[in-house]
Amino acid sequence: MPSKIQMTTAGLQVPDQPFIPFIEGDGTGPDIWKASQMVFDAAVEKAYNGKRKIHWHEVLAGEKAFNKTGSWLPEETLTAFRDMLVGIKGPLTTPIGGGISSLNVALRQKLDLYVCLRPVRYFKGVPSPVKKPEDVNAVIFRENTEDIYAGIEFKEGSPDAKKFMDAFKLAFPEQFKKIRFPETSGIGIKPISKDGTERLVRSAIKYALKEKRKSLTIVHKGNIMKFTEGAFKDWAYALAAKEFRNETVSERETWIFGNKDSNAALTTEANAKMIDPGYDMMTPDQQGKIRAEIDVAMKLEATHGGGKWKSKLLIKDSIADITLQQVLTRAKDFDVIATMNLNGDYLSDALAAQVGGIGIAPGANINEITGHAIFEATHGTAPKYANLDQVNPGSVILSGEMMLRYMGWSEAADLIIAGMDAAITARTVTYDFHRLMEGARKVKCSEFAHEIIRHMDARVAVTA
Numbered sequence: 001m002p003s004k005i006q007m008t009t010a011g012l013q014v015p016d017q018p019f020i021p022f023i024e025g026d027g028t029g030p031d032i033w034k035a036s037q038m039v040f041d042a043a044v045e046k047a048y049n050g051k052r053k054i055h056w057h058e059v060l061a062g063e064k065a066f067n068k069t070g071s072w073l074p075e076e077t078l079t080a081f082r083d084m085l086v087g088i089k090g091p092l093t094t095p096i097g098g099g100i101s102s103l104n105v106a107l108r109q110k111l112d113l114y115v116c117l118r119p120v121r122y123f124k125g126v127p128s129p130v131k132k133p134e135d136v137n138a139v140i141f142r143e144n145t146e147d148i149y150a151g152i153e154f155k156e157g158s159p160d161a162k163k164f165m166d167a168f169k170l171a172f173p174e175q176f177k178k179i180r181f182p183e184t185s186g187i188g189i190k191p192i193s194k195d196g197t198e199r200l201v202r203s204a205i206k207y208a209l210k211e212k213r214k215s216l217t218i219v220h221k222g223n224i225m226k227f228t229e230g231a232f233k234d235w236a237y238a239l240a241a242k243e244f245r246n247e248t249v250s251e252r253e254t255w256i257f258g259n260k261d262s263n264a265a266l267t268t269e270a271n272a273k274m275i276d277p278g279y280d281m282m283t284p285d286q287q288g289k290i291r292a293e294i295d296v297a298m299k300l301e302a303t304h305g306g307g308k309w310k311s312k313l314l315i316k317d318s319i320a321d322i323t324l325q326q327v328l329t330r331a332k333d334f335d336v337i338a339t340m341n342l343n344g345d346y347l348s349d350a351l352a353a354q355v356g357g358i359g360i361a362p363g364a365n366i367n368e369i370t371g372h373a374i375f376e377a378t379h380g381t382a383p384k385y386a387n388l389d390q391v392n393p394g395s396v397i398l399s400g401e402m403m404l405r406y407m408g409w410s411e412a413a414d415l416i417i418a419g420m421d422a423a424i425t426a427r428t429v430t431y432d433f434h435r436l437m438e439g440a441r442k443v444k445c446s447e448f449a450h451e452i453i454r455h456m457d458a459r460v461a462v463t464a
Contacts, residue, residue, distance in 0.1 A: 002055040005085045005407070007371030012085075014407045016052045021080040025090020026062045027381025028391045028445075033090050035393040035449035039416060040400045042453045046460050047412040057084070061103055062092035073103055078110055081374060088375040088403055090396055091382075104376070108144050111372050113365035114196065115203050116142035116341075118348040118378070119402070123424045126356040127436035133354050135331035139213070140351070141204035142344025144365055146196045148188075149341050156186040192228040192340060197235040203368050204338040205244050208313050216240075216248075218317040219339035219347065232340055233317050240315045245300070249309045251316040256297045257309045268294050320346070327351055352378070359432055360394035364402050373406055375399040389444045392430040394420065397452070415456045422455035423448065 002017040024033045037056065044052055059077040066072050072095045081087050092103045107113070118140040122133045154161035164187055169176040179185055201218070208216050218237070222230025240248045249257070255275045260266055272290045273279045279287060298305075304312065318326070320343045327334055327350055337347060352361035363378040377395045385391050397416065405413040424433070427440040428451045434442040443451060 004083065005371070007085060012371050012407070014086075014409070016048075017055060018086070018407070019055050019057050019084050020403075021057045021059045021077075021084050021087040023059055023061045023077070023087075023089035023092070024064065025377065025381065025396075026064065026093040027091060027383040027386045029062075029090035029092075029377075029381060031385075031387065031389050031391060031445045032377065032393040032396050035445045036396040036400055038446075038449045039393075039397050039419070039452050040404070040412075042456060043404070043412040043415045043419075044409065046456055047409070047415055052409065052412075059087075061089070061107075066095075073106055078107075081107070081111060081372065085371045086373050086375075086403060086407060088396070088400055089377070091377045091380050093381055105149055107374060108365050109149065111365075111367065111374070112145060112370070113367050113372060113374060114143065114145045114199055115364075115366040115368065116140075116144040116344060117364040117366055117402070118142060118344070118352075118361065120348065120351040120355055120361065122355040123360070123421055125424045125427060125437070126360070127433055128354055128356065130328060130331075130354045132331070136327075136351055136354050138327070138331070138334045138351055139207065139211075139336050140344055140348050141200055141207070141336065141338045142348065143192075143196060143200045143340050146192050147190050147341035150191050152189040152191075154187040156184055161185075161187060190228065192232055194231070194235050197232050198239045199369070201236045201239050201338050202243065203366075204336055205240060205248065205313065205315075206368075208336040209244070209247055213313070213335045215314040215316060215333075215335045217323070217334055217337050218315070219320050219323050219337055219343050220317060221320045221343070222317075223319055229320075229340060229343075236317075236338060237315060244313070246303050247313055248315050249304060249312040251314060252293070253297050253300075253304070254309055254314065256294050257304055260298070260301075260305065261307055268298075323347065324350055328354070348378070356394075356433065358395065359392040360398065362395055362398035362402050364399065364406070366406070373403070375403040375406075389446055390431055391445055392432050393445050393449060397449075415459060416452070418459045419452035419454075419456040422458065423451040426451070426455075 002019055003015045005018050006013045022033070024030055040054065044054060057080065059080045060068060061073050061077050065074055065077070094102055120140070121137050154164050165182050204216055218233050220229040220233045222233045237250060252275060256271060259271050259274050268291050271294050272287065276290055279290060324346060327347065339347065349358060352358045358379045361378045364373060364375045366373040376399055379395055382391060397420065401413045401416040427437060428443055429437065429440050430445060430448050431442055434440045
């Protein structure tokens with residue numbers, strides 16, 4: 001009998017026949033959903049020989065909801081996602097006017113889906129603007145409830161802006177002087193908290209350890225914004241050291257241990273000069289902090305010394321602007337990324353561009369504490385192509401693959417990956433890839449789904 005997914009102290013409990021709410025989506029959403037559901041149902045059927053089955057439950061959001069109910073995001077939809085925990089959605093139109101600036105953001109905020117999970121990987125044969133797209137295999141943990149998603153803005157010239165400026169000038173006269181044109185400035189405030197940072201980074205580290213990833217990169221702009229983005233970096237390092245001390249090593253600690261491994265007689269001061277070449281030009285207080293850092297690290301010699309640090313999860317950080325360059329030039333250096341909302345938005349799209357674009361990029365919004373998760377298309381509605389059975393359904397299909405894996409149905413998820421990989425390798429693709437691939441055969445959205453399923457059958461036959 002069908003029943004609901006539940007979250008218990010033992011984790012997510014998924015029945016063999018769960019209810020899964022879905023939002024069809026606007027524009028190209030109906031075409032994409034039909035193709036995607038076909039793939040999901042086939043994968044589950046083939047993986048479990050009919051022992052498991054998804055009972056799909058449609059809920060409304062976007063244009064379809066507005067046309068039927070007068071609401072862009074009906075309360076019934078939120079209730080369904082709250083009650084059934086795990087769901088999936090297609091692309092949604094952003095309402096013009098009204099109180100909702102983005103339906104996607106509204107869903108994330110109302111359900112406190114603090115992890116925006118964006119894995120980016122390459123399928124052989126997909127057109128790419130870079131020489132080695134196969135080097136891209138990164139998973140982005142983007143904070144989903146703070147930063148610009150919780151931003152507070154005052155419009156230039158508005159009474160609220162003037163009120164804020166007057167109060168700010170009175171309370172912080174020196175900081176106010178930094179605003180070059182106060183009378184014609186819009187003002188924005190972006191909150192970034194220790195609590196929000198810690199729960200995101202905790203999820204990223206747990207994922208990296210579970211999946212046996214080699215590194216976690218903390219991406220920030222802390223060189224400029226020291227008390228928001230800089231604090232994000234500091235809180236991330238502190239969280240790793242506090243809760244995952246035996247499983248992780250910071251980049252600076254690798255230098256410390258590496259130097260000591262090479263020369264067991266190395267003094268603390270000599271080590272300090274090696275990890276900070278400007279040591280001799282530092283003040284005595286600065287030098288003391290470096291020596292203290294080394295002394296603290298060496299207390300971990302039993303668990304990290306003698307080369308043991310090489311098997312730990314590496315925690316490092318990178319400035320946001322250089323990161324956008326290096327994901328192009330050094331893609332292999334980025335394994336798991338933890339970052340704030342805006343940086344994560346830029347990075348996920350930049351990485352997706354290297355492996356075929358957002359049309360094939362999956363996404364998820366997750367609260368790992370409550371178990372709530374909504375898997376989603378990362379692209380827009382593309383109304384120009386609505387009802388043409390033409391567009392690439394890859395983003396939703398791969399988001400569904402993530403959903404199945406989140407549910408613990410890895411066998412079905414593996415079939416989807418294998419089917420899509422084989423379909424693309426066979427150069428049987430939708431128009432977006434076809435126009436960039438020589439010798440490819442163009443198929444419709446629905447036909448691409450059938451190709452994936454056909455290759456699933458081949459995979460099942462081989463493993464049977």
